[in-house]
Amino acid sequence: MIKKVIEQSNNLLYEPELRTIPVGVSARHIHLSLEHIDTLFGKGYELQLYKELSQPGQFAAKESVMLAGPKGTIDKVRILGPARGTTQVEVSLTDAHRLGISPPIRDSGDIAGSSPITIIGPKGSVYLKEGAIIASRHIHMSEEDAWQFQVHDKEKVHVISQTERRVIFSDVKIRVHANYRLEFHIDTDEANAARLTNQDQVWILKYE
Known part of the structure; x- marks a missing residue:
């Protein structure tokens, strides 16, 4: 399973049009x-x-x-x-x-x-x-965002950082609400581990 996720995340490097999500460090x-x-x-x-x-x-x-x-x-x-x-x-x-x-x-x-x-x-x-x-780490999304990413409320996904200290965060819950603004929320420990700061961009990868 871990090998599969890594292979999929590596493929993301060759998809420049893939939409990203901004980080919010809490x-x-x-x-x-x-x-x-x-x-x-x-x-x-x-x-x-x-x-x-x-x-x-x-x-x-x-x-x-x-x-x-x-x-x-x-x-x-x-x-x-x-x-x-x-x-x-x-x-x-x-x-x-x-x-x-x-x-x-x-x-x-x-x-x-x-x-x-x-x-x-x-x-x-x-x-x-x-x-x-x-x-728990999670992603806020509007209903339109969820449609574009083809995910639904409470679904869990992988999140891949784009920093030089690349990290795959698993079991990230999607939280959908009409008033939410797109953002990946993690705490300071998780952000430091991946060398992420506010407004850095990450990818999501759906479970297969």
Whole structure:
């Protein structure tokens, strides 16, 4: 199977018209519920826009928090808005080692049974019994993008980097929504392994 994938990926070098996908490297961050925004920053506090993100309606807030685990802390962890129904912390494996936690690799929103963690803000702190994950790598696509790539929502594909440190990422889930903008999301550990940065281009390869 691995040999087959490598052979297919090598053939991509000879298909210059093949459409590529931009990379979005996702650093550690946190999504907060309204309840926890109140606890961490004060009752009725509203997150302030720092910059818009690539996915429509999403933004990086000016505010940040500290994460605390059994072995250490990480300060200035960026909050992403808008507020969500449930608080979720997304870290890399390197971050997890520093904090002393063992978060599972999960799709965003799937936090049942995930790692506990403490969040510290300027006005208070929150202890989550579950909520810390390592986000599964995935590709955001609009319905039109999915049609052009001939893939469907929740399908898994291979992704091949075009850098000098060439890497094949397997089990990459396609996520399709009318409002999504085309982008391959990976965390900082994965990006560093392949020497990828934001807006680098990658190929996808369908499973046979």
